[in-house]
Amino acid sequence: MLFRRIAAFALPMLLLSPAMAAIELTDNINLSGFGSTAISKTDNRTPLFISREITDEACYDCDTAFGLQLDVDIFDGFAASGQVVKRTQDKWSDPELEWAYLSYEYNEFEIRAGRLRLPLFLASEYYYVGQAYPWARPPQEVYDSILGFTSYDGLSLAWNYELTDGLQLTVSPYYGFERLNEVDLGNLKLEFDTEYMAGMYVDLVGFNYRVHSGYMQVKYTQRPFPITEKLDIYTLGAEYSFESWLWMAEVEVDRIQANWYASMIYAFDDFSPYLTYAESHQSRKSKGVTAGVRYDATSTISLNLEYQMIFSSEEGNRGQFITSPLEYSESSDVDLVTLSINFVF
Structure with a gap:
């Protein structure tokens, strides 16, 4: 099972x-x-x-994503990769080019150039591949913290060094050039005209654990309310497996918010029940509990059934909503039920 291979790291x-x-x-x-x-x-x-907009009416496409990836080995360390994704916020007629890059490997180094995935979180590289993580969707407290942006246009350099037989270190600085990103918050469309983004991530991967730390500085102008800002984003995540258990936790911090979650998963036979607790602070204020179970029908198909409760300690605070619930004369608390199916081929 793919999930067990992930749990085995x-x-x-x-x-x-x-x-x-x-x-x-x-x-x-x-x-x-x-x-x-x-x-x-x-x-x-x-x-x-953000990018899903789930409400009290049953939604059959709020979580729908589909992607195709083409990988080409060119010659002697040169390779190319492209990935087109119909993201949750996209129409089927308007998918997004999520990555398209050329790469070159030489000894312990790899250089990539083109459209690349932002490497801030544990699941960043496979964010749209539901089969690759245990939940119906990654904890939105952390993964929505940068408004769902997942890629950049630029360059990256990775140094992959084997510290011991079972321990690998990766250090990767990257730089992104100017790019315009858009996000819909209900009836409001925000534009982020990015002047640059620069960062680095460090990965430490052992036999049954992984530690991922990231830093990114981005300078952008936000519209329609013209504000130019420079923002520093810090992330830290870890996952550890022992026998049938898998524990995962991540934190994201910047000047305007702080978010984190912790999750534990237990795998037996084809079933993997899980429990996640998450919090958001400052600009978003909420606490959430998610209980669910994953069923691996085959090595390439899985299903998730989960129940999520999100509470806000401040009436009218946006929390994990896309706008204040006061605009709908609704409570700041919400319960969510999800039945999902994932596949790879």
Whole structure:
């Protein structure tokens, strides 16, 4: 099962190829794909989660994502990779080019240039591959903290060093050039004209654990309310497995907010029940508890059933909603039920 391979920490292999069940078109060209969809429903009319907007009406496409990835080995360390994704916020007729880059590997170093995935979080490289993580969706307290932006246009350099036989260190600085990003918050469309972004992540991967730390500085102008800001973002995440248990935790901190979660998963046979607790502070204020179970139907298909409760300690605070629930004359608390299916090919 893919989840058990993750729990056993075959992570470097996963990060190189999120959709692991690839179709070999030629000796040096592989095509792979992945998808997720769900039935989601809350007990609150206020749209919940950026890029998903789940409400009290049963939604059959709020969590739908589908992607295709093409990997090409060119020659002697040179490779190319492209990934097109219909994200949760996209129409089927308007998918997004999530990454498209050229890479070159030489000894312990790898250089990438093009459109790349922002490496801030544990699940960043496979964020849209629902089959690759235990929940129906990654904890939104952390993964929504940068408004759902997942890629940048620029360069990265990775140094992969084997400290011991079972311990690998990766240090990777990166730089992103000017780019315009847009996000919809209900009826409000925000534009972020990014002048640059620069950062670094450090990964430490052992046999049964992984520690990921990230830093990014971004300078941008926000519209329609013209504000130019420079923001420093810090992240730290860790996962550890022992026998049938997997523990995961992450924290994201910047000048305007602080978010974190902790999750524990227990795998037996084809079932993996899990429990997650999460909090958001400062600009978003909420606490959340998620209980669910994952069922691995096959090595490439899984289902999730989960129940989530999110509480806000401040009436009218946006929390994990896309706007204040006062606009809908609703409570600041919300319950969410999700039944999802994930697959890779």
